[in-house]
Amino acid sequence: MSSRERNVAKRKARSLSKHLSGNNNGSEEACPVKRVKRERSSGSVESDDSVSQMEESEDWPFQNFCEVLMNDLFHSSWEIRHGAATGLREVVKHHGRGAGKAADIPSNQLLSVNQIWLSDLALRLLCVLALDRFGDFVSDEVVAPVRETCAQALGAVLKYMEEPAVSGVVNISLQLLAQDQWEVRHGALLSLKYILAVRQDMTSQLLPMLLSAIHRGLQDPDDDVRAVAAASLIPVTESLVQCLPGQVSIILSCLWDTLADLDDLTASTNSIMTLLAKLMSHPVTKSSA
Numbered sequence: 001m002s003s004r005e006r007n008v009a010k011r012k013a014r015s016l017s018k019h020l021s022g023n024n025n026g027s028e029e030a031c032p033v034k035r036v037k038r039e040r041s042s043g044s045v046e047s048d049d050s051v052s053q054m055e056e057s058e059d060w061p062f063q064n065f066c067e068v069l070m071n072d073l074f075h076s077s078w079e080i081r082h083g084a085a086t087g088l089r090e091v092v093k094h095h096g097r098g099a100g101k102a103a104d105i106p107s108n109q110l111l112s113v114n115q116i117w118l119s120d121l122a123l124r125l126l127c128v129l130a131l132d133r134f135g136d137f138v139s140d141e142v143v144a145p146v147r148e149t150c151a152q153a154l155g156a157v158l159k160y161m162e163e164p165a166v167s168g169v170v171n172i173s174l175q176l177l178a179q180d181q182w183e184v185r186h187g188a189l190l191s192l193k194y195i196l197a198v199r200q201d202m203t204s205q206l207l208p209m210l211l212s213a214i215h216r217g218l219q220d221p222d223d224d225v226r227a228v229a230a231a232s233l234i235p236v237t238e239s240l241v242q243c244l245p246g247q248v249s250i251i252l253s254c255l256w257d258t259l260a261d262l263d264d265l266t267a268s269t270n271s272i273m274t275l276l277a278k279l280m281s282h283p284v285t286k287s288s289a
Contacts, residue, residue, distance in 0.1 A: 059102045062091050066099070070124055073150075078134040081146045085128070088121065089153035096160040118161050122169050125154045129187030130176055142224045142267065147187045155194030166199055170209060177213050182222040189217050189225060193232035203239040211240075211247055218254050218272075226258065227268035230275045237278040245284060252279055 069091075072084035092099065100117030101110050128150045135142040158166050173195070176188035192210055196203065217229030233240060233251070241248055255276045262269045 060095070060098045060100060062095060063100070063102075066091060066121075070121060073124055073128050074131075078132075078146050081128065081132065081134075082149055085125070085146065085149040085153050088125075089149060089156050092118075092121070092153065092160075093156040096156065099160075114160070115162060115165060118157050119165055119168075122154060122157045122161065122165075123172075125150045125157065126169065126172055126176070126191065129154075129191055130179075130184050132187065133181075133183050135183065142186075144183075144186065144190075147183075147190055151187070151190035151194045154191050155198040158195055159198050163202060163205075166195070166202060167205075167209075170195060170206060174210070174213055177217065182220075182225055185217070185220065185222070185225050186228060189214070189228040189232055193228060196232055197235040200236065200239070203236050204243050207236065207239060207243055211244060211251075215251065215254060218251070218258060223262075223267045227271045230255070230268060230271035234271070234275050234278060237275065237282065241279070241282050241284050248279060248284075252276070255279075 066088060069084040069087045072080050073088075075081050075084070096118065097114065099121075100113045102113075105113055129147055132144070132146045132150070134146050135144045137143070154169070158169060161169075170192070173188045173191045176184050176191075179185060179188075192214065196206060196210070199206065214229050214232055217232075218226055220226050220229065240251070255272055258268070259272055259276065262272065
């Protein structure tokens with residue numbers, strides 16, 4: 001029952017109680033129910049209706065809207081899935097801290113409720129990343145709007161999640177990377193790309209967990225998977241050089257080997273060249289070259 005329904009039920013119960021009380025006192029007609037006044041600690045007085053409106057305003061206003069969007073994530077039409085992911089991304093980006101909260105929840109449980117709501121959405125987005133197969137091929141490069149937008153929404157969600165929950169999402173993404181379907185590996189690397197971009201406060205923890213998986217992604221037989229693998233390291237090249245300097249030469253060697261087999265029209269050429277340029281231009285890499 002929502003807060004509005006509970007408040008309506010309370011008012012009806014009080015009204016019925018007053019009617020019954022009037023009948024028991026022998027009154028011929030029920031007295032009109034007077035609006036009950038409540039006095040706040042500050043001394044101001046307000047009606048029950050005002051209190052109800054105040055309590056209702058403390059509920060997260062996007063709850064029902066987001067529930068509809070979360071159901072639409074699994075719609076058979078890719079346009080609806082894409083629109084649902086876009087809507088969730090924007091709502092969570094600006095209002096993620098209030099997600100799932102309600103006026104009737106004790107204050108010491110609000111954070112837990114918020115984290116549960118965010119974790120539920122993160123799992124749904126991971127499911128879409130694993131299940132979506134839609135891809136629009138432009139030239140030799142695939143455009144996967146549903147997976148891309150879901151990964152962006154996942155990044156927005158992980159911005160507000162606690163570190164253990166983020167690690168759990170990372171572990172699921174790593175499991176998806178081991179799947180045979182290239183679309184699943186593509187979606188998993190998209191999720192890792194936005195995790196690394198959004199949670200740079202956890203880069204020192206995440207890079208050691210993810211680098212070997214991303215390195216395998218750079219050697220993936222599918223060119224679109226290689227493109228996302230290279231793009232995922234671009235936002236964290238500085239941290240990569242500082243935290244794992246011994247791995248930089250391995251990544252560079254892999255990039256050079258991959259580049260030798262590519263041409264200008266290959267999907268991963270741009271991402272690999274960008275990552276290669278950022279790594280080679282770093283002062284530490286220059287000095288060790």
